[in-house]
Amino acid sequence: MKLSGAQILIECLKREGVELLIGYPGGQVLPIFDKLYDCDIRFILPRHEQAAAHAADGYARATGKVGVCLATSGPGATNLTTGIANAYMDSIPMVAITGQVKSHLIGNDAFQEADVTGITRPITKHNYLVKDVRELARIIREAFYIASTGRPGPVLIDIPSDIQLQETEFIWPESVELRSYKPTYFGHPGQIKKAVKLISGAKKPLLYIGGGVISSGAAPEIKILAEKIQAPVTWTLMGIGGFPATHKLGLGMLGMHGTAYANHAIMSADVIIAIGARFDDRVTGRIDAFAPGAKVIHIDIDPASISKNVKVDIPIVGDVKNIVGEMLEQMKKTPNTAEWLKDIEALKKKYPLKYGKDGDKIKPQYVVEQIYQATKGEAIITTEVGQNQMWAAQWYQYNHPRSFISSGGLGTMGFGFPAAMGAKLGCSDKVVFDIAGDGSIQMNIQELATCVCNKINVKVAILNNGYLGMVRQWQELFYKKRYSHTCITGPDFVKLAESYGAVGIRATKREEVRPAIEKALSTDNTVFIDFRVEPEENVFPMVPAGEAINRMIEGLA
Amino acid sequence: MTRHTLSVLVENKFGVLSRIASLFSARGYNISSLAVSETMDPAISCMTIVVEVSEEKILEQIKKQLNKLIDVITVTDFTKKEHVNRELLLVKINYSAKEKARIEALLDKYLGKIIQHKEDTAIVEVIGEQQQIKQLLEALSQFGIKELVRTGKIAMA
Numbered sequence: 001m002k003l004s005g006a007q008i009l010i011e012c013l014k015r016e017g018v019e020l021l022i023g024y025p026g027g028q029v030l031p032i033f034d035k036l037y038d039c040d041i042r043f044i045l046p047r048h049e050q051a052a053a054h055a056a057d058g059y060a061r062a063t064g065k066v067g068v069c070l071a072t073s074g075p076g077a078t079n080l081t082t083g084i085a086n087a088y089m090d091s092i093p094m095v096a097i098t099g100q101v102k103s104h105l106i107g108n109d110a111f112q113e114a115d116v117t118g119i120t121r122p123i124t125k126h127n128y129l130v131k132d133v134r135e136l137a138r139i140i141r142e143a144f145y146i147a148s149t150g151r152p153g154p155v156l157i158d159i160p161s162d163i164q165l166q167e168t169e170f171i172w173p174e175s176v177e178l179r180s181y182k183p184t185y186f187g188h189p190g191q192i193k194k195a196v197k198l199i200s201g202a203k204k205p206l207l208y209i210g211g212g213v214i215s216s217g218a219a220p221e222i223k224i225l226a227e228k229i230q231a232p233v234t235w236t237l238m239g240i241g242g243f244p245a246t247h248k249l250g251l252g253m254l255g256m257h258g259t260a261y262a263n264h265a266i267m268s269a270d271v272i273i274a275i276g277a278r279f280d281d282r283v284t285g286r287i288d289a290f291a292p293g294a295k296v297i298h299i300d301i302d303p304a305s306i307s308k309n310v311k312v313d314i315p316i317v318g319d320v321k322n323i324v325g326e327m328l329e330q331m332k333k334t335p336n337t338a339e340w341l342k343d344i345e346a347l348k349k350k351y352p353l354k355y356g357k358d359g360d361k362i363k364p365q366y367v368v369e370q371i372y373q374a375t376k377g378e379a380i381i382t383t384e385v386g387q388n389q390m391w392a393a394q395w396y397q398y399n400h401p402r403s404f405i406s407s408g409g410l411g412t413m414g415f416g417f418p419a420a421m422g423a424k425l426g427c428s429d430k431v432v433f434d435i436a437g438d439g440s441i442q443m444n445i446q447e448l449a450t451c452v453c454n455k456i457n458v459k460v461a462i463l464n465n466g467y468l469g470m471v472r473q474w475q476e477l478f479y480k481k482r483y484s485h486t487c488i489t490g491p492d493f494v495k496l497a498e499s500y501g502a503v504g505i506r507a508t509k510r511e512e513v514r515p516a517i518e519k520a521l522s523t524d525n526t527v528f529i530d531f532r533v534e535p536e537e538n539v540f541p542m543v544p545a546g547e548a549i550n551r552m553i554e555g556l557a
Numbered sequence: 558m559t560r561h562t563l564s565v566l567v568e569n570k571f572g573v574l575s576r577i578a579s580l581f582s583a584r585g586y587n588i589s590s591l592a593v594s595e596t597m598d599p600a601i602s603c604m605t606i607v608v609e610v611s612e613e614k615i616l617e618q619i620k621k622q623l624n625k626l627i628d629v630i631t632v633t634d635f636t637k638k639e640h641v642n643r644e645l646l647l648v649k650i651n652y653s654a655k656e657k658a659r660i661e662a663l664l665d666k667y668l669g670k671i672i673q674h675k676e677d678t679a680i681v682e683v684i685g686e687q688q689q690i691k692q693l694l695e696a697l698s699q700f701g702i703k704e705l706v707r708t709g710k711i712a713m714a
Binding site: 117118121122125126129146178179180181302303304307308 | 567617
């Protein structure tokens with residue numbers, strides 16, 4: 001059967017099980033869009049290519065499937081790049097497809113030409129420029145395979161428009177053969193044995209889990225392990241949901257804005273079991289002062305993550321679900337941690353997360369708590385970046401994997417709203433709430449149109465403080481309150497939402513918070529809630545940059 | 558700083574060199590030399606990369622990051638392996654009848670030879686280990702070096 005490049009692309013997407021495409025048309029993808037006209041894969045047209053990439057990313061995080069986005073050459077492709085880099089930093093499976101100028105024009109500075117494979121090389125797991133239509137099916141198959149296996153990540157396929165039109169015999173490659181790419185899934189038995197022995201003899205073991213637990217689907221194994229060895233569990237921003245936050249062994253997030261008790265606990269642990277986490281600088285603080293007394297077991301699918309930042313005593317490369325499962329099988333003797341858990345309880349009592357609750361002003365933390373209660377902890381929460389993100393991480397209790405979606409590594413403002421859109425498209429039965437700031441929401445606010453037009457009913461809680469709050473907080477604490485260009489104005493968010501056909505609600509007093517949330521939840525439409533919060537509220541605790549993580553600035557009671 | 562020789566087998570596809578080069582620049586690693594050519598199998602190229610690192614940990618990261626690239630097939634570190642290595646040098650020097658005997662004696666010692674001679678200059682070819690080439694260059698500098706080009710090291714275990 002002879003098919004054109006565009007037809008091959010669509011046929012391959014179907015065979016890969018793609019059920020959602022988010023993309024934006026343009027001159028160099030016209031042949032693809034012509035074929036999409038008759039195609040039954042659901043197609044969503046965003047209002048900006050950056051949002052297409054973030055939505056594909058949000059969809060992937062919420063469902064565990066590969067997110068797919070599509071854009072034209074030149075500016076279409078460059079607009080995708082922030083979203084691709086974002087997915088790369090957080091190891092999110094994504095396939096980005098871009099149109100390219102005709103093969104014979106490549107390198108000629110043609111209209112809307114950009115060297116997209118060159119630009120995206122350091123922000124993709126792999127990328128392809130298709131030079132021959134006969135290679136297209138194999139390349140698409142490889143792209144999905146690479147994106148979704150090993151340490152997941154984005155893969156880009158750049159397809160010149162003449163290749164989209166050329167015809168060839170369509171041959172679906174049944175399997176992928178890449179001699180140079182063979183991820184390790186099973187841990188080395190000797191290393192697992194050593195780890196089990198070390199844990200069995202530990203007095204103060206602690207589990208430190210990251211995004212790898214989510215992508216590997218290892219949350220059930222982590223819970224069994226923690227309960228079996230009676231060890232407290234702390235998590236990174238990416239690891240949120242990998243262990244139930246309301247569990248008595250849960251310590252919350254650690255690091256720069258982690259709980260004080262998680263930070264104190266990891267500093268006094270004698271064995272740290274790091275699982276699918278990478279000892280990021282936001283987690284370790286001053287590296288030479290990090291967990292000085294601990295032996296470190298590090299389980300990760302990416303060998304390059306091991307001993308990159310922290311010296312590891314027992315490295316185990318492989319899929320964390322397999323390895324933790326194997327450890328459970330072998331764990332005959334469990335450590336006695338009764339004393340350690342008493343210490344942990346004492347730390348939790350001494351350093352609770354807190355914020356001032358006086359007056360009828362709206363505290364942003366209170367808004368997040370109320371969203372938690374109103375949604376009974378069952379919503380998918382996405383965040384923007386900054387204070388809103390940290391409060392969303394601290395004050396909502398996440399008990400399920402894939403219920404917290406946030407830009408961790410790259411820290412991309414404008415991520416949360418399109419990501420919420422993608423999450424809702426993937427999980428239509430879930431309530432999806434974007435916890436936003438008034439700065440971040442303005443970075444992809446045009447997606448209101450996409451939400452309304454496609455009835456993607458997401459709820460957006462804008463913690464409106466009139467500042468770029470996290471930067472303002474740093475200026476307050478470390479730059480003598482010189483608020484250089486962090487005071488920001490926005491539109492009337494209620495009227496703006498209404499002008500797009502969405503619903504806008506405003507809350508200015510504490511008692512209006514819960515009713516506003518309830519109203520949003522009962523509204524069958526996209527809703528913006530403009531919460532006028534305390535303008536100079538800070539995120540605490542906070543570890544100043546370059547400090548050891550147990551040297552925190554505490555908040556006011 | 559210590560020097561290490563890595564032999565990297567890669568898929569012989571366009572863009573692979575640039576993937577490797579951009580990995581080094583993005584992560585701030587130093588390449589001191591790079592030699593690339595096809596192997597017996599035309600689908601595979603061999604890159605001999607000499608890197609300079611300040612600590613062992615960075616060398617480990619370089620090897621791991623190279624291995625992560627989809628187009629990289631194997632990475633062999635020759636640092637702790639018995640191996641031979643060679644580099645080719647072409648150097649243009651001042652060559653006068655007066656100095657002829659001294660230059661030729663020097664070239665004999667280093668197994669170099671003159672491959673082109675024009676008026677008062679000569680182009681010398683030498684193949685050797687980097688240390689020998691360095692010594693020869695120091696010795697030749699007394700006659701005046703006008704131009705030089707080196708291939709970078711290649712190695713085999």
